[in-house]
Amino acid sequence: MQSKRERSKTGREKLQRTIEMCKSVEDRSLDPFLIDVDEVISTVREYFPEWEIPEDLCLDAETIHRLASVIKLQSEWVKHRSTSLYTDPFLLEEKLTRIGKEEIVETFVNAWHPIVEFEQISLHSLAEALRYWESLLPLKERWKEFPPAELERSLATREELIRQRILRDKAFSEELENFWQELKNHVGTKGENGKIRYWDFVGAETYDETVNKAFMTSFLVTYGYATLEIHPLEEEIFIKPYEKQTAKIGKEQLVSIPIAVSAEDWIKWKRGELE
Amino acid sequence: MSKRKAYYTSKIKRAVHMLFYRRHKKPGVKGWELRKALGSDYPKVLKILDDYLKTLDLQVKTVFEEEKQVEKPTLEELDKARFYVTLRGELTPKEAKMIGWRIDDLAGLAIAITHVISKKGKAPRKEVEELLRDKLPGWKVGFNIDRYIRYGYLTQDENEQLYLDWRTRAEVDQKALIDLLLSK
Numbered sequence: 248m249q250s251k252r253e254r255s256k257t258g259r260e261k262l263q264r265t266i267e268m269c270k271s272v273e274d275r276s277l278d279p280f281l282i283d284v285d286e287v288i289s290t291v292r293e294y295f296p297e298w299e300i301p302e303d304l305c306l307d308a309e310t311i312h313r314l315a316s317v318i319k320l321q322s323e324w325v326k327h328r329s330t331s332l333y334t335d336p337f338l339l340e341e342k343l344t345r346i347g348k349e350e351i352v353e354t355f356v357n358a359w360h361p362i363v364e365f366e367q368i369s370l371h372s373l374a375e376a377l378r379y380w381e382s383l384l385p386l387k388e389r390w391k392e393f394p395p396a397e398l399e400r401s402l403a404t405r406e407e408l409i410r411q412r413i414l415r416d417k418a419f420s421e422e423l424e425n426f427w428q429e430l431k432n433h434v435g436t437k438g439e440n441g442k443i444r445y446w447d448f449v450g451a452e453t454y455d456e457t458v459n460k461a462f463m464t465s466f467l468v469t470y471g472y473a474t475l476e477i478h479p480l481e482e483e484i485f486i487k488p489y490e491k492q493t494a495k496i497g498k499e500q501l502v503s504i505p506i507a508v509s510a511e512d513w514i515k516w517k518r519g520e521l522e
Numbered sequence: 523m524s525k526r527k528a529y530y531t532s533k534i535k536r537a538v539h540m541l542f543y544r545r546h547k548k549p550g551v552k553g554w555e556l557r558k559a560l561g562s563d564y565p566k567v568l569k570i571l572d573d574y575l576k577t578l579d580l581q582v583k584t585v586f587e588e589e590k591q592v593e594k595p596t597l598e599e600l601d602k603a604r605f606y607v608t609l610r611g612e613l614t615p616k617e618a619k620m621i622g623w624r625i626d627d628l629a630g631l632a633i634a635i636t637h638v639i640s641k642k643g644k645a646p647r648k649e650v651e652e653l654l655r656d657k658l659p660g661w662k663v664g665f666n667i668d669r670y671i672r673y674g675y676l677t678q679d680e681n682e683q684l685y686l687d688w689r690t691r692a693e694v695d696q697k698a699l700i701d702l703l704l705s706k
Contacts, residue, residue, distance in 0.1 A: 274681045327642045336640040339703065343636065344656060346706055348629040352615050354706065355632035358699035360608040361621065362692055363580055364549045365542045 251297070258294030259303065262310045265290065269313035272320065279320035287314050426463045427472045430488045442476060445484040449508065450516045461508040475504060533560050533567045534574070541571075541582070541607045548674065548688065550585075553601040565600055581610040585692050606692050630654050630666045631675060636703060638676065638686055639696055647682040 265287050272279050291310055298304050343351070434443045449460040464486060467473040471493040476485040484506065515521040537560060540551050556564040572582040586592050587602045595603070613621070618628055633653055638645045647667065654663045667684075670676045674689035690696075 274683075324642065336637070339636060339640045339700070340653070342703055342706060343633055343653065346703075348625060348657060349615070350706060351629040351632050351703075352618065352625050354702045355628060355699065356613045356615055356618050357702055358695045359613065359618075360581070360583070360610065360693055360695065361613070362549050362583075362689070363542065363607045363609065364544050366544070 255294075255297045255303070258290075258297055259306060261290050261294070262306050265310050266306075266313050269310075269317050272317055273313075279317050279324055282314070282317050284314060284318060284321075423463065423466055423470065423472070426460075427467055427488060430464075430467065430473060430486065434488055442485040442487040445475070445486050445506065446512075446516050446521055448486055450513065454510050454513045457513050458508055461506070469501075477504070530567065530570055533564075534571050536560060537564070537567050537571050541605060550604040550606040550692065553603045553605065556605065557601060562597075565597075568605065575607065576610065579609060579611045580607055582606075583608040583692060585688070604688075604692070608693060626658060626662070627666055627669070630658055630663075631670055632699070634667065634670055634676060634684070635686065635690055635694060635696075636699060638684055639700060644683050644685055647678060647684050650684055 265282075268282060271277060272282060287310070291307060291314075295307060298307055346354075430443075430448060433448055434441060437443055437447060445464075449457055449464055451457045451460055464473070467488075468475055468486075471489065473486055473488045476487055477483075478485075512521060537556065540556065540559060545551065545555075553564070556568070560567050568582050575581055583606045584595075584600070585604045585606065586595065586599060592599055615625065615628075619625065634650050637650055637653055641649075650667065651663050654666065658666065667676070671678055671687070674687045676690070677685050677687040679685070686696075
């Protein structure tokens with residue numbers, strides 16, 4: 248009797264093999280009927296109760312996905328066979344090897360209607376080109392018109408760098424702490440149970456400002472000033488500030504949570520449609 | 523000359539310029555370009571031109587986007603189609619030689635196209651090379667396939683699968699080719 252672990256291992260191997268086989272049928276245009284769809288489905292069904300971890304379920308889903316592509320290829324194959332263009336490749340190959348080069352060419356030219364195109368200069372385009380040539384200044388004169396710009400070199404001041412957005416006027420950590428304070432105030436006034444809806448916090452008067460707030464919020468979460476509470480079924484995201492900064496890095500596995508802050512969402516939020 | 527006749531004569535001249543002289547990297551003109559230059563009745567202009575070209579053994583060939591011949595195309599389908607002037611009849615092998623094709627190369631092209639058609643429009647390059655190697659010297663096989671790709675008869679994907687490309691669709695009557703080969 249196989250243990251559960253061994254059974255799962257065998258199942259995984261079988262699914263991997265099926266995926267590889269389906270892939271090679273797709274990539275190398277092999278006969279799609281080489282895959283026994285019924286057999287693959289019964290294998291998938293047989294091992295499905297064994298899968299508990301997400302990786303195994305993904306493998307199961309990929310097998311079904313690959314199998315669907317093979318079924319599509321099988322359907323295309325049947326369709327092609329029913330068209331007037333279908334010819335048995337073996338029959339054709341046999342013909343091609345049997346007949347000589349001259350005969351192949353004779354046949355081909357009967358079905359070949361090459362494109363006709365001219366490559367010819369017209370008097371009009373020649374005249375145009377001459378006019379252009381006459382009005383064209385010699386290189387020596389043209390290059391004179393664009394002397395290399397002389398660059399003045401001097402030290403840039405801190406104010407200039409801030410104006411050019413190379414430096415920020417506040418240190419980032421200071422800015423982040425102020426933003427954290429802002430979050431806490433927001434939660435105090437507009438939030439419930441120590442948290443606030445994500446959009447109610449990042450949403451601002453302009454889209455630029457909203458994106459900037461979303462950007463800063465991502466740092467609040469990454470650096471342990473706040474956390475996200477996600478309710479996937481309700482499709483709700485809350486942001487919850489911590490009282491003290493908590494160091495998460497290195498202690499636990501960090502995950503990235505992508506949150507789209509699109510202009511459409513921002514407009515919906517402004518109209519109060521984003522619940 | 524009546525006003526109407528003069529109108530179509532000038533449109534036909536414009537259409538000839540556009541169709542015969544290459545405007546882009548690939549030859550041929552898109553339907554919407556013709557509509558822009560000739561007006562919305564460009565299909566009629568092309569029909570008159572096609573009738574005129576018949577006497578010169580040429581034709582206006584329409585290649586639709588979907589790769590299939592459309593019986594009664596809509597204006598939208600025509601706008602997206604590409605138009606070429608092609609030979610209406612057939613060349614003799616001697617004439618083919620005159621337009622720059624060696625008999626070996628043309629035979630190789632015929633074999634490659636036929637093989638891809640028989641494999642539902644997609645065949646591994648290796649298979650085609652194998653077929654060509656039977657009658658062409660090995661050093662020439664890869665070189666020739668690259669040339670067919672460069673000319674637009676075939677195209678190749680990252681898995682080295684060969685497909686028919688735009689020039690085959692414009693120039694080769696695929697059904698006639700298969701029928702002729704099978705009747706040999």
